[in-house]
Amino acid sequence: MSTTTPTPEPSPEDVARGLAELERHLGEQAPHLPVTPPSRPVEADGQTKRVQRLRAEVAEAHQLALLQGDDAPLLVDTAKVRKRRKQAREAARLHELGQDPAMRAWQAARMRRLLVAAAMVSLTLALAWSTAGVQTFAADGAPAWSPSWVFAWLVEPFMSLALLVVVGARAYLGTRGQPIDSPTLVRIEWLFLALTLGMNAWPYLPGVATEFSISRLVLHILGPVVAVAIVTALPIILAAFTRLDHGTEARSGNPLTPLEYRENTTADLDLDPDPGERSDGLGFHFVTAHVRSLIAAGELPPYPSAAAIRRAARCGMDTARAVRDALIEGETR
Template sequence: MSVTTLPVPGPDDHRDEVGQAVAEVVRYVAAQAPAQPEDETQPAGKRHEVLVRTRRVRRLRAEVDEAHALLSLQGDTAPLAVDSRKVRRSRKRAMQAARLHALAQDAAARAWQASRVRAVLTLVAMTALVGALAWSTTGVHHTLTLNTPAYSAAWWGAWAVEPVISAVLLVVVAARAYLATRGRVLNHPHLNRVERGALAVTLTLNVWPYLPFVAETFEPMTLLAHSIGPLVAVAAVTVMPVIWAEFAGLDHGDTTPTADSVAASPAEVTEATGTVASLADPPHSPENDEIDPRMPDTPIVQAQPLPVLSKRAGELLPRVLAAVTAGTLPPVPSGSAIRAHLRCGSEYAREIREYLAARHESEVTR
């Protein structure tokens, strides 16, 4: 017969069970306990990595970086030196105005401008003349057909009387216009008689039925109305030749320099620069710069350089000098006197006046 022996627990077994129970309790408490705040002893780098992940931090950091970038750039004045569109437009207009002003001073440009003005004035005057003659044609036809049956041969022929007279008048006016553009004034006595006779006949045929001793009832306004055509024609024929002659006498300057004009002038014109140097001045030599040792107190007077003349003024200078020598002009004439003597532009007269004044002053101080 076998006997089963039960194990008897010793003191170590009780210790293991107690330890396991304590460990279970600790684990349970740790699982149920709330999360502890971050330990302040955690490294700063690790805490910064956690903080930068928030949206507010990123937004504030971007704002700070932007402020630093603006501070570094706002001291640069380069954007202020850039021209705006308005400045560029103003500069462009100013440059165009300067070029147009310089072009307006050119002799060829002045001649072209004078030609345009003359053409416009001629067109206006001729329009007025043709209109006046057309109005005069109706008046002449009415006078000639007072006792003529309508639509008869004489009635139709009366329309051609005034155009024939006007054609003769226009021939004289056109001839004077063409010759005036070439510097010739057409003032022949025969032409003057023809012109005055044609205008007198036209005026008489227009106003005859309305004269006080012809009309049954005198109407001054009717007489004046039928006198307008011939009077306007007389005014146009009288004014146009005078205007053309003045335009032909304008001095625009020489646009084609020639060797003959330079050789005949007592002034030396350099083709490269267009400046003028007077030949009357003595040539420069080293002897002129020496000071007389016997006169140590003699003041040194340095002659001022003469003004520079344009090419056209240099060509006109001999005529002024000849007039001064002949006594027609004073030694230092005024600009208006020079302009009246030469019939030139005011700018050339002013250049010559300043040149003569400077030369006279240098001769006095010499």
């Protein structure tokens, strides 16, 4: 019979030693993990990212405050300002060009041609409108497409062509400044117009028409009435165009008519200037002195216009404008 030797119980020192060996073994077997740095490191002098951002913001504010005192960007014209200045300069040039006598004559000639063309077109349409009424009068109830019915359509055209010959000749010669004031031609025009008006209105007059209608009568006499108005008004309009003054001579009281211009000269001055100072050909200093004396005497206002200076000193317009500008600016060239 065998006997088993009992195992002695471990002492507390043996347990502590075993735990230490176990921890050492586990430490040797575990992987080495990197040490994670702190999320917001604090430097020795306190320069954190927040401090750096605030410092940059303060420096930017100082620069902006310094630059805001400079008005140079405000002196640069924007695209809109340049566009508006260009339009204003163009409008001023066009206005100046519109005051030129040659330009005014060209505008009047163009408008005259336009009015004559519109009047002739309206007259042609008015006579064409009355063709149907004249055909009804001339056919006198003839069957459709019979010889009388067909030839009735030719009555108004040959009368209209004859009338257009007379009116066209008077209109053309009127545009050339040679209006025709012939009583014979006037009577011919009125004869054709009276015939057209009578033939259009006769079938629709009260007592002639089976059933009178004022609207039908007005519609059929509309063409002849328009033709009478054009033939009467066109010679009057053309005669007014021939009397137009395009500004070649100054007219008082009309601000749209430019002043008469003459070359600069000092020969008309009532002064006896120094010949050495007159050698510039403009007489600017003498005119300025003369105008200042007139202002002091109360004969001219403190800032007279160029026209007033020209009349008072009897000088050229360029010299008058230069003196006016010098008086406004308070300096002498």
